[in-house]
Amino acid sequence: MVGWLTRVAGASGVTEEMVLPVLGAKEFVAGAPLQLGLAPGDVVAVPELAYPTYGVGVALAGCTVTTYATPRDLVRSDARPALVWLNSPSNPDGAVWSPEETAELVAWARSAGTLVVSDECYLEFGWEDQPVSVLDPRVHGGDLTGLLAVHSESKRSNAAGYRLATVSGDAALVRELLDIRRNVGLIMPTPQQRVLTALVADDEHVRRQREVYARRRALLRGALEGAGFVIARSTGGLYLWAALADGTPDPAAHLAARGILAVPGRPTAPRGRGFVRVALTVNDRDVQRVVDRLAEG
Ligand SMILES: Cc1ncc(COP(=O)(O)O)c(C=O)c1O
Incomplete structure (x- = not known):
């Protein structure tokens, strides 16, 4: 699995404990604010044109949404969100953010104490522009603290029915998520894990x-x-x-x-x-x- 991530995200130094299997990206998107410990009063930044489930997760945690048109707009705003959702390539408009713009957002988030959760389920599908992962060293400069990336086999492998996705990045956050998810019955069943392992081992x-x-x-x-x-x-x-x-x-x-x-x-x-x-x-x-x-x- 880790070799796959190295290929997909260009991430170096990714180890097993940095990867968490989840039951499809949607399940994680809807649960992330709550599972990451956000509470009413916390603000979550979401792209203005966005996959609607980001808003569902914010509502379930009782948090407040702020929207942004581009990462650069967010960096230049007064917003101090607890969490920012990135989605490049984007659903619905296929926007792709450059490595420079993504790195700028990550640096800003670090200084603001903001978690960055990057929904990268369309990462393999760059056409005129090549998408970059937040796990790419060009973006994080060697430090994964406060960063999570979401990848989905629904998109990468056209296998939506199997409900297979992963969350990878900051090992401490992944450990916390695993502890919480274990206690609410969200551990991936073994047959699904076997399919996930087979799919991530194959690029063809x-x-x-x-x-x-x-x-x-x-x-x-x-x-x-x-x-x-x-x-x-x-x-x-x-x-x-x-x-x-x-x-x-x-x-x-x-x-x-x-x-x-x-x-x-x-x-x-x-x-x-x-x-x-x-x-x-x-x-x-x-x-x-x-x-x-x-x-x-
Ligand atoms: C941006 C985005 N994130 C997450 C998902 C959900 O993916 P999954 O099938 O892994 O739940 C979708 C599906 O359309 C999506 O467009």
Whole structure:
């Protein structure tokens, strides 16, 4: 398992006690603020355009959310959160933060006493930009204190049904999490651990799946652009974040009228208005149907 992390995150010096198996990233995202000891009154910083479960975890712990558009905005703000969620490549908009920007955020978090939990479940899916892990020495400078990274086999191995993910980083935090999770029945069952061990030992299936996504992405991107859409960010991850160039306010309805289902950007955040999230996770036959329907106009 540790060899896998060294490959995925470029992390050196990662040992077994720095890796905790969890029952899917979602389970951990929803439980992290509570399990990390946050309490009502604590503030959690979450990306403005974000996977909704960060907010669920904050609500379960009775904490307060503050949002940020980019890590640099957060660093330059007056916010002093107890925890910051990073997500690069991002769901929903595929934004990828550079090593410099990520390192800057980590340095700022250290000086503010803020924990950084980086949801890196799309880490293997960098397209125009290469995502970086918080476990990368370029980001943490040799000190993992206060840093955790979340990786998911749902994404890396296209194995969502098995509920397999890991949390790695600061050994003291991992130990604390293990103690708490042991007492609330969240230890991964042995059959799941065996599947996890097999998947992290193999990179070939990840490489093949990446090719599948790259192909779908090229097809969908071309078809959307041909149908009047512009693609924003989306330089990594498993989604295309798209808006109609003519400013049509509800592109999800525009697609629905053509028999194409995409997630509207608006419910995620006001900044999502006018955008849709198109997933690369549908099967090849449905991707071709989308391409054909967009071509029909
Ligand atoms: C950003 C992000 N984090 C976590 C998850 C959950 O992943 P898992 O299937 O491992 O629970 C998702 C799934 O869509 C996601 O987009």
